[in-house]
Amino acid sequence: MEGDLVITFEEAFEPMRRAAYRAAYRLLGERATAEDVAAEALARAYARWSSVSGHAEPWVIRVATNLALDVGRRRSTASDRQALLIEEAPADQVERRLDLQAALRALPRRQREVVVLRFLGDLSEKATAAALAIDVGTVKSHAARGLSRLRKTVERV
Amino acid sequence: MINLLQDLDDPLPLPDLGHEQRKAVIARGEYLRRRRRVRVIGVPVAAAAVAAAVVVALAIAPGTPGRDLLTPASPSPPELVLQGQDQTGEAANYVCQDALGDSAGDPDVDFFSLDRASYPLFHYRLVAGEMPSSGLVEFRIEATSADGGRSRQLVQRIVDGKVVDQYLRDPSTGARRDVPRDENPYGDPGDHGVGGATFPGGSLSGLGDRWTWGASISVNGTVVDSCEPTQRRP
Numbered sequence: 001m002e003g004d005l006v007i008t009f010e011e012a013f014e015p016m017r018r019a020a021y022r023a024a025y026r027l028l029g030e031r032a033t034a035e036d037v038a039a040e041a042l043a044r045a046y047a048r049w050s051s052v053s054g055h056a057e058p059w060v061i062r063v064a065t066n067l068a069l070d071v072g073r074r075r076s077t078a079s080d081r082q083a084l085l086i087e088e089a090p091a092d093q094v095e096r097r098l099d100l101q102a103a104l105r106a107l108p109r110r111q112r113e114v115v116v117l118r119f120l121g122d123l124s125e126k127a128t129a130a131a132l133a134i135d136v137g138t139v140k141s142h143a144a145r146g147l148s149r150l151r152k153t154v155e156r157v
Numbered sequence: 158m159i160n161l162l163q164d165l166d167d168p169l170p171l172p173d174l175g176h177e178q179r180k181a182v183i184a185r186g187e188y189l190r191r192r193r194r195v196r197v198i199g200v201p202v203a204a205a206a207v208a209a210a211v212v213v214a215l216a217i218a219p220g221t222p223g224r225d226l227l228t229p230a231s232p233s234p235p236e237l238v239l240q241g242q243d244q245t246g247e248a249a250n251y252v253c254q255d256a257l258g259d260s261a262g263d264p265d266v267d268f269f270s271l272d273r274a275s276y277p278l279f280h281y282r283l284v285a286g287e288m289p290s291s292g293l294v295e296f297r298i299e300a301t302s303a304d305g306g307r308s309r310q311l312v313q314r315i316v317d318g319k320v321v322d323q324y325l326r327d328p329s330t331g332a333r334r335d336v337p338r339d340e341n342p343y344g345d346p347g348d349h350g351v352g353g354a355t356f357p358g359g360s361l362s363g364l365g366d367r368w369t370w371g372a373s374i375s376v377n378g379t380v381v382d383s384c385e386p387t388q389r390r391p
Binding site: 009013014017018021022025026027029031034035039040042043044045046047048049093096097100108109119120 | 173182289
């Protein structure tokens with residue numbers, strides 16, 4: 001998808017939706033909410049497709065991640081956590097996701113962008129570099145630093 | 158290292174979206190696209206109430222200091238004195254549309270509106286990019302008289318995602334008036350933020366009744382997005 005400036009929104013729809021959903025679900029663990037987040041990310045991509053189409057998948061991953069983090073932030077109360085614990089995901093995964101959200105928020109901006117695209121979006125180093133207009137070596141260094149800061153969370157995952 | 162978080166994946170496959178649901182996504186996208194072209198933001202009742210509270214607070218304690226560490230300590234700029242009422246100008250009738258935008262990684266303003274002249278309320282939202290977690294982000298509106306001879310700047314500055322400063326400035330004299338950030342109806346904009354600020358009545362006085370305005374966002378002194386008023390409300 002990257003670099004293909006003539007791809008249509010319709011053609012990109014399902015791949016983008018799956019990428020956005022995957023990132024949102026990894027953070028939230030709820031199907032309905034992750035689907036809503038993915039749909040909103042796609043709507044935003046549609047609204048500015050002429051500028052997004054060349055890097056649509058990383059774009060929707062980043063938007064979906066931000067939206068999911070916003071959802072997570074609004075659910076910071078104890079009652080909200082309790083509600084999550086009786087949802088579909090195992091309790092330990094709920095805590096891991098909350099830790100992951102907090103850890104991502106605490107990362108410096110560029111490290112977080114790299115970590116989101118590499119590890120939430122499963123993009124390659126090359127694709128991540130292209131999406132962020134940086135070189136692969138920079139992706140590697142940011143990923144390593146970001147991952148070391150996330151290690152405590154990630155190792156539990 | 159890739160697929161590091163796959164244990165958190167949904168174990169069930171995601172079915173393709175149905176035709177009607179896909180249409181709903183596109184309809185929402187069309188709506189957002191229209192809003193990107195012509196942004197007219199209704200003034201929430203709550204924001205109006207907060208604006209009134211700001212005016213009352215300023216009447217009680219005018220010139221409340223709000224200096225942050227990034228403001229040069231010396232020499233202190235002269236206090237900007239507000240006289241007279243704001244005139245209509247372009248407020249409420251125009252909105253900005255981002256002109257730079259979409260630079261990977263930079264905050265990208267989805268809209269930036271000046272909702273009214275009386276107790277100016279400006280409002281912005283980021284749609285792509287994130288609020289930098291470190292460094293200085295500055296949102297700035299500059300309103301200019303029809304003859305170009307007078308202008309006023311409405312400025313909000315954010316450090317580490319927190320609003321640290323907002324002020325009104327006359328660029329021709331350097332006179333400045335701080336606006337208490339505690340009264341900001343939006344709070345801190347956060348990573349993917351909606352933000353704004355309310356300024357005191359009279360902030361745009363002296364610009365005549367046909368002033369125009371534009372807005373910009375800068376990160377560490379570099380303008381990364383800007384917009385100009387585009388269309389009059391029908």
